[in-house]
Amino acid sequence: MTSNQGLKISDDQNSEKAGVRGGSLLEDFLLREKITAFDHERIPERVVHARGAGAHGYFEAYEDLSALTMAAPFSEKGKRTPVFTRFSTVAGSRGSADTPRDVRGFAVKFYTDAGVWDLVGNHIPVFFINDAIKFPDLIHAVKPEPHVEIPQAASAHDTFWDFASLSPEVSHMIMWVMSDRGLPRSFANMEGFGVHTWRLVDAKGGSRFVKFHWKPVKGVQSQVWDEAQKTAGKDADYQRRDMFESIERGDFLEWDLGIQVVEEKDEFAFDFDLLDDTKLIPEELVPVRIVGKMVLNRNPDNYFAETEQVAFCVSHVVPGIDFTNDPMLQGRLHSYLDTQLRRIGPNFAELPINRPLNPVSNNRRDGFAKNTINKGRVAYFPSALGGVHPMHQPQAVDAFRSYAEKVDGHKIRARSTSFTDYFTQATMFFNSLADWEKKHLIEAIAFELNQCETKAVPKAVMANLLVNIHPELAAGVAEQTGLDIEECKRVAPKPVVTEVAAPKEMPSGRL
Ligand code: HEM
Numbered sequence: 258m259t260s261n262q263g264l265k266i267s268d269d270q271n272s273e274k275a276g277v278r279g280g281s282l283l284e285d286f287l288l289r290e291k292i293t294a295f296d297h298e299r300i301p302e303r304v305v306h307a308r309g310a311g312a313h314g315y316f317e318a319y320e321d322l323s324a325l326t327m328a329a330p331f332s333e334k335g336k337r338t339p340v341f342t343r344f345s346t347v348a349g350s351r352g353s354a355d356t357p358r359d360v361r362g363f364a365v366k367f368y369t370d371a372g373v374w375d376l377v378g379n380h381i382p383v384f385f386i387n388d389a390i391k392f393p394d395l396i397h398a399v400k401p402e403p404h405v406e407i408p409q410a411a412s413a414h415d416t417f418w419d420f421a422s423l424s425p426e427v428s429h430m431i432m433w434v435m436s437d438r439g440l441p442r443s444f445a446n447m448e449g450f451g452v453h454t455w456r457l458v459d460a461k462g463g464s465r466f467v468k469f470h471w472k473p474v475k476g477v478q479s480q481v482w483d484e485a486q487k488t489a490g491k492d493a494d495y496q497r498r499d500m501f502e503s504i505e506r507g508d509f510l511e512w513d514l515g516i517q518v519v520e521e522k523d524e525f526a527f528d529f530d531l532l533d534d535t536k537l538i539p540e541e542l543v544p545v546r547i548v549g550k551m552v553l554n555r556n557p558d559n560y561f562a563e564t565e566q567v568a569f570c571v572s573h574v575v576p577g578i579d580f581t582n583d584p585m586l587q588g589r590l591h592s593y594l595d596t597q598l599r600r601i602g603p604n605f606a607e608l609p610i611n612r613p614l615n616p617v618s619n620n621r622r623d624g625f626a627k628n629t630i631n632k633g634r635v636a637y638f639p640s641a642l643g644g645v646h647p648m649h650q651p652q653a654v655d656a657f658r659s660y661a662e663k664v665d666g667h668k669i670r671a672r673s674t675s676f677t678d679y680f681t682q683a684t685m686f687f688n689s690l691a692d693w694e695k696k697h698l699i700e701a702i703a704f705e706l707n708q709c710e711t712k713a714v715p716k717a718v719m720a721n722l723l724v725n726i727h728p729e730l731a732a733g734v735a736e737q738t739g740l741d742i743e744e745c746k747r748v749a750p751k752p753v754v755t756e757v758a759a760p761k762e763m764p765s766g767r768l
Contacts, residue, residue, distance in 0.1 A: 260290055300565070301600050302351040305396055306362045309345030310444070310497035311564040312504060314553035316340050316367060316514070322548060325465065325518065326457035327655075328577030329369035331548065339368045341610060342553055343567055344444045344496070348399050353409060354489035355496035356480060358439040358701070363449030363471060364569040365551065368614045371655060375573040376469055377593070380441060382450040382537045385421075385430045387676050389588015394420065415711045422717035423753045426676070428683040428726055429535050435701045436686075437479035437694060443499045445510040446478035453586040454531040456579040457518070458660050466524065466531055466581065468538055470515035470545050482701060501556055510553040515545035529682070530675035532583045536682055563610045568597045579660040584672070602626055618645050680725045687727045699730060703737035713748070715740055720749035 258266045266287060273285035281288065303309075316338045322331035330338040345362035346353065361380040366373060386395055398420035401409050408414050421427045433439065441447045449471030457467045480488065488495045503510060517538050519531065529536040557563035570593035571586060580586055597605050603624035605611055617629075620636045635644030648656040690698065702723070706715035719740050723731040735742050 260287060261294070303345075303600065304596055305347050306345035306364075307351045308349045308353050308355070309343045309362065309564060310500055311341055311343035311557060311567060312500060312510070312553040313339070313341050313555040313557065314509070314551060316365075316549055316551045318549045320548060322457075323460065325459060326577040327460045328374065328457070329371040329575055330367055330374070331577075338370075339614070340551060340553075341366045341368075341563070341567060342551070343564060343569070344447070344500075349409060354493035356440065356485040356488045358434065358482070358485070360434060360439075361441060361444075361447055363447065365449075365471075366567065366569060366573075366611075367575075369575050370615055371575040372615060372657075373573045373611070373613045374575045374578060375569045375571065376451055377569045377571050377589075378449050378451045378469065378471070380447040380449055381430065381433045381438060382448075382452060382468075382470075383429050383433065383682070384452055384534045384585060385427045386424065386585070387426055387533050387535050388584045388672055389592070391424075392585075392588065392592070415709050415714050418705065418709055418714045418718050419711070422714060422721050423750065425679040425721060425725070425752050426535050428679050428722050429686065431722065432683045432686040432698070432726070435705070436690065436698045437481070438477075439701070440480045440482065440485045441496075442478040442480050443496055445475045445500070445503065446473055448472060448477055449512065453534050453583045454519075454581050455586075456581055456660055457516075458577050458579050462661070464579070464660050464662075465521060466519040468517040470517070471512040471551065472515055472545075472547070474511035474513065474550075481697070482704070500553070504554060504556050512551045513547045514549045514551060515547045517543040517545055519543060529678060530673060532581060532673075533676045534583055534585045535676075535679075539685070562608075566601055566605070566608050567610045568593070568601060568605045568608075570594055570597065574657070576655060576657045582662075604628065620645055683726045687730055695729070695733070699733035699737065702730075703734050706734065706738050706740070713750075716745040717749040719745040721752050 258269055260266060269287070269291070272288045273282045274280065275282060316330050318331050318334060318336045320331075321334050322328075325331075330336065342365045343362065345364070346355070346357065346359045347362065348359055349357060362377075363380050364375065364377045366375050386392065397403075398416045401407055402414060402416055421431060449469075451467075451469030454466045454468060456464050458464045492498065500510060517540070519526075519538070524531060527538070527542070531538075571580075571589045572594060574580075580590065601608070604626050606617075607626075607628040620638060622631060622636050633643060635642050638644060638646060687695065687698070702718075706718060709715050715738060719731060719734065719742060723734055724742060724746070731742055734740070
């Protein structure tokens with residue numbers, strides 16, 4: 258055993274004292290090094306998705322997709338790209354249980370030969386809200402109530418249902434989370450989704466819209482509510498243990514990757530807006546094309562170094578993948594880097610789990626915990642003395658260039674009226690369920706609403722959400738909660754309308 262300075266240590270179990278029963282000496286640098294290292298072991302947990310488990314593996318392309326995208330993982334049939342994937346719950350803290358009713362994060366880091374591409378998705382294809390500026394409100398409502406830090410699990414409490422009842426855009430997502438989908442049996446039994454509409458860009462600069470889907474080879478399976486609660490009590494690590502043990506015995510986790518592609522000319526062909534992440538594209542309208550598979554086949558060697566320090570970010574893209582104007586995606590582009598600068602510091606990209614496999618070369622310098630020893634005297638551009646040059650040459654097709662989307666609009670703080678159909682897809686989801694699935698969904702919502710302490714909250718959920726989704730859903734929940742639907746409609750506060758359409762142009766030309 259050595260110290261951090263490489264000094265051989267004769268005794269790591271007894272501190273140095275002034276006589277065997279004397280005071281400990283300030284001089285004992287080995288005691289201090291051991292204790293200070295321990296004192297600084299924890300870093301801030303993720304502000305959301307704190308509880309997670311990850312594994313290494315690979316992505317293999319089933320076909321050459323270069324007609325659709327230049328993205329490196331799809332450049333030839335059979336090509337393999339290493340990946341690291343982390344699954345998480347959103348609301349609980351790092352030490353919480355694996356099986357509460359919650360959304361699961363499904364974040365995949367592709368170490369491509371053109372740089373790192375992160376597909377940071379969830380296990381549900383839509384999201385609660387459709388403008389990033391509402392995210393802090395949503396998470397403050399979901400997290401434990403601030404005065405008592407209760408409840409810690411992402412289940413029933415007044416603040417979440419209060420927020421939901423006044424924000425009808427949550428309706429579709431609520432259906433998914435309250436259904437059996439909110440209780441996945443294992444990571445291997447979860448679907449994954451990129452959620453937003455992304456862009457694929459080909460080498461000629463052509464672009465089309467895309468939604469990403471992960472389809473588990475072992476099929477989608479859930480726990481039932483009673484089972485999930487018992488599992489949380491008896492084995493809080495149930496899902497991370499299941500993944501770890503599966504991989505150790507060679508029973509690897511596998512997903513097919515599917516894409517739904519929409520050509521640019523069809524952007525407005527649907528009765529919902531592709532930029533609204535509370536909507537999915539029904540597979541009947543645009544079938545999912547299976548284009549590759551992901552296999553997770555190696556456990557991390559160290560939880561902290563890999564699973565805890567991994568930094569996924571929606572802005573980690575490679576040529577061939579680009580953004581759309583989805584206002585949630587746009588906000589996320591800022592949030593992940595910002596939070597990671599605080600969580601793991603300005604040089605997090607140099608950590609082994611985050612480093613790209615291809616060489617990194619630029620004029621970024623210094624900062625806490627810099628690992629790279631940059632050589633030479635030039636750390637700027639332009640320079641005739643050497644140094645790193647950006648790829649200005651037009652022929653450098655493998656360099657990232659943003660898709661040249663035409664942008665033309667007045668600056669305005671508003672949301673498109675094309676985002677205001679809150680209920681059609683929530684109703685579609687309810688109608689798609691088998692009778693026993695509907696029963697579970699109704700029981701789950703009734704359970705949640707019966708937990709609410711403030712009795713006005715369930716009434717608002719009934720009046721502003723459930724009756725607008727489906728009469729059978731409303732009646733079923735009313736029966737199990739004792740809510741009187743007509744009374745709910747009379748007394749419930751009206752939803753807060755945050756969707757502001759663009760006003761007419763004023764004579765001054767200002768909006
Ligand atoms: C994690 C913000 C919406 C999926 C995080 C983290 C932040 C964040 C700050 C912690 C990251 C870290 O500390 O490394 C936001 C904001 C959103 C948003 C501001 C909306 C504006 C979404 C959506 C999805 C999603 C819509 C799914 C498509 C994830 C996942 C993680 C995560 C999977 C965990 C990544 C990991 O395993 O390390 N998010 N998020 N988030 N978010 Fe979001």
